[in-house]
Structures are given as C-alpha cells and as structure tokens.
Amino acid sequence: MRLDGKRIFISAAAQGIGRASALACAAEGARVIATDIDAEALSTLVDEDNRIECHRLDMRDGGSVAAFAGRQPPLDGLFNCAGFVHNGTILDCSEDDWDFSFDLNVKSMYHAIRAFLPGMLEQAGKTGGAAILNMASMASSIKGFPNRLLYGATKAAVIGLTKGMAADYVGRGLRCNALCPGTVDTPSLRSRIAAAPDPVQAEKDFIARQPVGRLAQASDITPLVVYLLSDESRFVTGQAVLVDGGVTI
Known part of the structure; x- marks a missing residue:
C-alpha cells in the first residue's frame, strides 16, 4: 500500500475533503490522526481496519495544538x-472577519507546523523523507474571483507559507506542497449555496465556472492528497498543485 506504515495528521477531518482524505490515507495503509472541532461529526469517521x-482539536488554539503534538510520536505526513x-x-469584510479567516486559514497551519516540525524532521532523518500538505485554493495568488477577496488573501498567504517552508527544509528531507482545488461539492459549499438568494441559480453559477461542466467531488481531490503525502512525490516540493477542472487553463 502506498502509505503503509506512515503516520499522518489531518485537520478538519469531520467532513468534506478532510474526511475523504482520512479515509483514503487509511485505505492506503497509513495510521491517521484525524482532528476536528466538531466532535460529533468526527465520531462517525470509522474505517474497516481501525487505522x-x-x-477533538481546535487548530486556532496554539497551546492545545502544541500540547497535543507533544503527546504524539513523530509524523510522516x-x-x-x-x-x-x-x-x-x-466592504463586506469586517476586521473581525479578517482576523477569524486568517486565524483559521493561515495561523492554524503555523500552529500545526511549529508543533509537529521537530518530530517530522527527526522522522525524515530516519526514513529519508516527510511531507507537509497545506490546503490552498485556485482562489489565491493564482486567480482572483468575485466576492472572494478575504478567502483569496488567506490562500495566497498559504502558498507563500508553503514555498517558504519548502525552501527552508528541502535539504533536510522535508517536502511541503499546497493543494489548490477548484469548486468541490462539500457540505461547506452546500451551505453557501443554500444561503444564496436564489440557491438554484447559485448552484448553476458554481457549475458554469468549471470548464469540465461539473463540480469536483472529494474523490477527485484525494488521489492528489495521497500522492503528495506518499514517497511517490519525493521529488516534488514547493508546488501549488491545481485540481480545478480547467478553470485556470
């Protein structure tokens, strides 16, 4: 199996891409540490082999993340x-909105990387490699979208964080890449569609901007997650990897 014997931490694993990725990594032989703030939804995340x-972990709480990491063996991914x-x-973005989005979308990554990095570097020295994957987006420094100013700013920061990490640790066996999906059919997207003045039209608009003619499914994204956390990507680092259905052609 492609992730056999690897220990991988995944945040936001209760639903959407995080959940699908936890299941995909477990199916490829990884031991997965799945975390989320939604303990009830997370409790339903079960795989057949108990991998x-x-x-429950709030990634915005740096102290809790550091304490959790201190109790864990070194990670491979x-x-x-x-x-x-x-x-x-x-004009629709308050200062509180700005702070919350940067705390969750960017600073949570800072907390996780700072907490787990020493062990990952130790593990990379033993096994020859370890991998960090950060969730970015096509809506970032790659492309601007209407009504996505704050989200795009945070995801541009994620790409910058990823490239800086890759440059700092490329000589120590640590790879760092960013995943940049297009529009994925997740519970988060469905809640945004439902909140639109005309949900039917909102869904049509989301689909229309994908040249392939449909929304992505989480299963369209997870093969890249497995690849970028596996040894198959041992020569790939510092990349913003697009999975966008042709939006940025």
Whole structure:
C-alpha cells in the first residue's frame, strides 16, 4: 500500500475533503490522526481496519495544538485542511472577519507546523523523507474571483507559507506542497449555496465556472492528497498543485 506504515495528521477531518482524505490515507495503509472541532461529526469517521484515531482539536488554539503534538510520536505526513470561505468584497469584510479567516486559514497551519516540525524532521532523518500538505485554493495568488477577496488573501498567504517552508527544509528531507482545488461539492459549499438568494441559480453559477461542466467531488481531490503525502512525490516540493477542472487553463 502506498502509505503503509506512515503516520499522518489531518485537520478538519469531520467532513468534506478532510474526511475523504482520512479515509483514503487509511485505505492506503497509513495510521491517521484525524482532528476536528466538531466532535460529533468526527465520531462517525470509522474505517474497516481501525487505522483512524479521532480527536477533538481546535487548530486556532496554539497551546492545545502544541500540547497535543507533544503527546504524539513523530509524523510522516501532515495535511493542514482546516479553513473557512468568506463571501463578499472588502466592504463586506469586517476586521473581525479578517482576523477569524486568517486565524483559521493561515495561523492554524503555523500552529500545526511549529508543533509537529521537530518530530517530522527527526522522522525524515530516519526514513529519508516527510511531507507537509497545506490546503490552498485556485482562489489565491493564482486567480482572483468575485466576492472572494478575504478567502483569496488567506490562500495566497498559504502558498507563500508553503514555498517558504519548502525552501527552508528541502535539504533536510522535508517536502511541503499546497493543494489548490477548484469548486468541490462539500457540505461547506452546500451551505453557501443554500444561503444564496436564489440557491438554484447559485448552484448553476458554481457549475458554469468549471470548464469540465461539473463540480469536483472529494474523490477527485484525494488521489492528489495521497500522492503528495506518499514517497511517490519525493521529488516534488514547493508546488501549488491545481485540481480545478480547467478553470485556470
């Protein structure tokens, strides 16, 4: 199996891409530490081989993340998946909105990487490699979208964080990449569609911007997650990897 024997941490694993990634990594032989702030939803995350262990963890709480990491064996892989999509222009963005989005979308990655990095570097020295994967987006420094100013700013920061990490640790066996999905059919997207003045039209608009003619499914994204956390990607680092259905052609 492609992740056999690897220990991988995944945040925001209760639903959407995080949940699908936890199951995909477990199916490929990894021991998965799945975390989320939603303990009830996380409790339903079960795999047949009992490779997934679930823990409630608020990634915005640096002290809790550091304490949790201190109780864990070294990781082989870290997938920072937690995030929030703010809707609106800069005039719709309060300072509280700005702070919350950067705390969850960017600073949570800072907390996780700072907490787990020493052990990952130790593990990379023993095994020859370890991998960090950060959730970014096509809505970032790659492309601007209407009503995604704050979200795009946070995801641009994620790409910058990823490239800086890759440059700092490329000589020590640590790879760091960013995943940049297109529009994925997740519970988060469905809540945004439902909140629109015309949900039917909102869904049509989301689909229309994908040249392939449909929304992505989480299963379209997880093969890249497995690849970028596996030894198959041992020569890939510092990349913003697009899975966008042709939006940025």
